[in-house]
Amino acid sequence: MSPAADSWRLSSVERASMTEQVLRELREAIIEGRIAQGEPLREVSLATTLGTGRSAVREAIRQLVQEGLVEYEPHRGAFVRIMSLADRLDVYAAREAIESGAVRRIVAGPPVDLSALRAALEELRDTARFHDRVTDAVIAADIRFHEELVRLAASPRLERAQATLVAETRMLLRHHPVYPWATYISDHAAVVEALERRDDNAPELIAEHLRLSARLIAGELEHEAAGEAARPGDEPFSEERGRT
Amino acid sequence: MSPAADSWRLSSVERASMTEQVLRELREAIIEGRIAQGEPLREVSLATTLGTGRSAVREAIRQLVQEGLVEYEPHRGAFVRIMSLADRLDVYAAREAIESGAVRRIVAGPPVDLSALRAALEELRDTARFHDRVTDAVIAADIRFHEELVRLAASPRLERAQATLVAETRMLLRHHPVYPWATYISDHAAVVEALERRDDNAPELIAEHLRLSARLIAGELEHEAAGEAARPGDEPFSEERGRT
DNA sequence: GTTCGTATGGTTGTCGACAACCCACCAGGG
DNA sequence: CCCTGGTGGGTTGTCGACAACCATACGAAC
Numbered sequence: 001m002s003p004a005a006d007s008w009r010l011s012s013v014e015r016a017s018m019t020e021q022v023l024r025e026l027r028e029a030i031i032e033g034r035i036a037q038g039e040p041l042r043e044v045s046l047a048t049t050l051g052t053g054r055s056a057v058r059e060a061i062r063q064l065v066q067e068g069l070v071e072y073e074p075h076r077g078a079f080v081r082i083m084s085l086a087d088r089l090d091v092y093a094a095r096e097a098i099e100s101g102a103v104r105r106i107v108a109g110p111p112v113d114l115s116a117l118r119a120a121l122e123e124l125r126d127t128a129r130f131h132d133r134v135t136d137a138v139i140a141a142d143i144r145f146h147e148e149l150v151r152l153a154a155s156p157r158l159e160r161a162q163a164t165l166v167a168e169t170r171m172l173l174r175h176h177p178v179y180p181w182a183t184y185i186s187d188h189a190a191v192v193e194a195l196e197r198r199d200d201n202a203p204e205l206i207a208e209h210l211r212l213s214a215r216l217i218a219g220e221l222e223h224e225a226a227g228e229a230a231r232p233g234d235e236p237f238s239e240e241r242g243r244t
Numbered sequence: 245m246s247p248a249a250d251s252w253r254l255s256s257v258e259r260a261s262m263t264e265q266v267l268r269e270l271r272e273a274i275i276e277g278r279i280a281q282g283e284p285l286r287e288v289s290l291a292t293t294l295g296t297g298r299s300a301v302r303e304a305i306r307q308l309v310q311e312g313l314v315e316y317e318p319h320r321g322a323f324v325r326i327m328s329l330a331d332r333l334d335v336y337a338a339r340e341a342i343e344s345g346a347v348r349r350i351v352a353g354p355p356v357d358l359s360a361l362r363a364a365l366e367e368l369r370d371t372a373r374f375h376d377r378v379t380d381a382v383i384a385a386d387i388r389f390h391e392e393l394v395r396l397a398a399s400p401r402l403e404r405a406q407a408t409l410v411a412e413t414r415m416l417l418r419h420h421p422v423y424p425w426a427t428y429i430s431d432h433a434a435v436v437e438a439l440e441r442r443d444d445n446a447p448e449l450i451a452e453h454l455r456l457s458a459r460l461i462a463g464e465l466e467h468e469a470a471g472e473a474a475r476p477g478d479e480p481f482s483e484e485r486g487r488t
Numbered sequence: 489g490t491t492c493g494t495a496t497g498g499t500t501g502t503c504g505a506c507a508a509c510c511c512a513c514c515a516g517g518g
Numbered sequence: 519c520c521c522t523g524g525t526g527g528g529t530t531g532t533c534g535a536c537a538a539c540c541a542t543a544c545g546a547a548c
Contacts, residue, residue, distance in 0.1 A: 017318065018532065043500070053533040055299075058500090062303065066310060068401070074261065075500060075539055087400075093349060094401035101341025156331075157312070157338035161405040262502065287530070297503040302530090319509055319530060 018052050023060040025050065030069050030080055031171045041070065041078040067167040083171070085218065091168045092214035098161050099146060100207040102153035103191070107198050112152050114195055120145040121192050125185055139173045145188055149206070152195075177216050187212070262296050267304040269294065274313050274324055275415045285314065285322040311411040327415070329462065335412045336458035342405050343390060344451040346397035347435070351442050356396050358439055364389040365436050369429055383417045389432055393450070396439075421460050431456070 016024075026046070029035045046057045061078045064070040068091075071081045081087075106112060120141070127141040143166060150162045187209040194202035260268075270290070273279045285305055287298045294301070305322045308314040312335075315325045325331075350356060364385070371385040387410060394406045431453040438446035 040499095042498095044498095047533095053531095054500090055532055055534095059303075059306070062306060068404075076541090077499065090399050090401050093397075093399050094405065097342055097345025097349070097399075097402055098405070101345055105337060105341070153337075155334050155337050155341075157334050157409065158341055160312075161338065161342070161408070164405070165401065284529095286528095288528095291503095297501095298530090299502055299504095320511090321529065 018056040019059045019063075022046075022050055022052060022056045023063055026060055026064060027067070027069065027167055030064070031167065031174065033174075035080050037080050037082045039080045041080065043077075064167075067164055069167050069171070083168075088172055088217050089214050091165060091172060092210050092217070095146075095162070095165055095169070096207050096210045096214075098158055098165070099150060099210065100203040102150040102155065102158050102162075103195070103206050104203040105153040105155065105158075106195060107200060107202050109154075111198070112154075114152070114192065117145070117148045117152060117192055117195070120148040121188055124188060128181060128185060133178070134173060134176055136174075139170055142173065143170065149191070172217065176213075177219070179213070179216065183212070262300040263303045266290075266294055266296060266300045267307055270304055270308060271311070271313065271411060274308070275411065275418065277418075279324050281324050281326045283324045285324065287321075308411075311408055313411050313415070327412075332416055332461050333458050335409060335416060336454050336461070339390075339406070339409055339413070340451050340454045340458075342402055342409070343394060343454065344447040346394040346399065346402050346406075347439070347450050348447040349397040349399065349402075350439060351444060351446050353398075355442070356398075358396070358436065361389070361392045361396060361436055361439070364392040365432055368432060372425060372429060377422070378417060378420055383414055386417065387414065393435070416461065420457075421463070423457070423460065427456070 026035075026041070035041075041057075041061055043054045043057050043061075047054045050057070061070055061072070065072045065078070069081055070078050072078050124138075124141040124145050127137050131138050147159075147162065147166075150159055153159075187205070191202060191205050191209065193199075194205050270279075270285070279285075285301075287301050287305075290301045291298045305314055305316070309316050309322070313325055314322050316322050368382075368385040368389050371381050375382050391403075391406065391410075394403055397403075431449070435446060435449050435453065437443075438449050
């Protein structure tokens with residue numbers, strides 16, 4: 001009955017189900033752009049190339065639909081979602097609602113332990129210090145910080161809502177224009193400090209941070225919109241601008 | 245090539261896939277409490293009773309997991325989620341973030357057409373007038389209003405986030421204590437009026453409305469928590485209090 | 489030329505079968 | 519008595535097969 005006789009504290013090893021593996025593989029492939037936007041995801045084709053059955057692929061695709069990376073049309077199949085400018089802005093609009101809502105909840109509720117968030121901030125600082133551009137490590141640290149932030153609100157449903165936006169966020173960050181580093185770090189630090197003071201302005205700080213990111217994304221693409229000039233907010237972002 | 249030769253404007257009739265039918269059936273059964281909380285959802289059993297195969301049931305269950313009605317443990321199966329008091333409060337906490345975020349977006353953005361929202365409000369008024377207690381019709385009208393509200397924010401991702409909370413909301417409303425009707429209607433009306441004035445206080449109004457609902461739910465159950473007094477926020481809400 | 493019907497290849501929707509797995513039970517040894 | 523190891527029933531994980539379906543191309547009739 002001694003529940004803690006295993007004092008080595010080992011992290012539970014988890015076997016990955018077939019669906020899980022396929023899910024990860026497809027998600028990474030889409031985020032990294034190895035599968036182009038608009039491309040169809042054929043079940044049998046993917047199943048054979050991944051060396052698995054259709055069921056696993058099907059379930060993985062269903063999950064990717066939830067994450068917004070894939071679009072599904074009944075009897076027609078799944079397609080890698082084409083992210084219009086409006087879509088990219090919407091990711092940040094939704095994140096603004098969720099994350100600022102979470103922060104609002106944190107400052108309104110009882111005091112919370114901020115150590116995990118501070119640690120995430122430090123890691124973000126260090127990672128950014130060693131990378132002069134937006135690498136996967138920086139992206140991971142950034143996501144981590146925002147996840148830790150929402151976690152403090154102690155709302156499983158807000159966490160879930162945020163989780164469905166993580167994949168899209170990662171995708172966008174990969175194509176993010178250079179963020180002014182000083183501002184980037186200080187934005188995050190400001191949020192932490194505001195939380196330490198239990199400042200009512202904290203929700204607005206995180207919101208403003210996200211709005212800035214959104215504006216950068218919109219700004220980067222302005223010349224594209226100017227080039228086509230037809231229907232702004234409808235062009236996929238160019239993965240291969242300048243290639244071939 | 246004349247795309248509008250069919251001037252009758254008929255609403256697209258949609259055949260329901262097997263999965264869709266199973267999904268609806270299970271969802272209603274859970275919301276109405278015909279399947280008790282904690283009850284396991286066995287795939288073969290459900291498949292045979294519903295006269296379908298396991299695939300349909302499986303996919304439906306996956307969707308219900310997303311909607312928060314069902315909990316899933318790998319290799320163990322699916323179980324109707326047991327909603328603790330904390331869970332019920334969390335539904336409203338998440339809704340507060342999403343809906344007040346949506347309203348914040350509406351008042352910050354360009355003016356929008358409020359006619360649909362006004363219509364929803366009227367319908368809510370009329371429905372409530374003819375029902376002295378919380379019926380399915382009232383619930384539907386309420387949900388409709390809040391959906392219309394978020395819709396005005398023109399954010400697909402916020403709509404999606406809200407959609408995942410609709411099922412749980414319906415479930416909670418069915419067991420909602422009597423809401424003071426006058427306040428109930430005026431709360432909604434106040435939001436619409438604030439939007440008409442493009443009032444900065446509109447987000448706070450909807451947030452307060454949701455907080456009131458949450459408090460009512462918490463209040464109703466206080467004596468239960470007092471009765472057990474052990475771990476508050478962990479008891480499922482009693483479907484059969486006073487029966488048999 | 490346009491419209492309709494029809495054939496056809498490829499894809500998804502749905503199903504049942506088999507393997508992998510979890511869990512409760514029981515027997516045996518310390 | 520407690521722990522270990524094995525066993526069996528029931529459930530999920532995964533797969534391939536067949537049916538239903540969609541889109542296109544190709545004629546035929548007007």
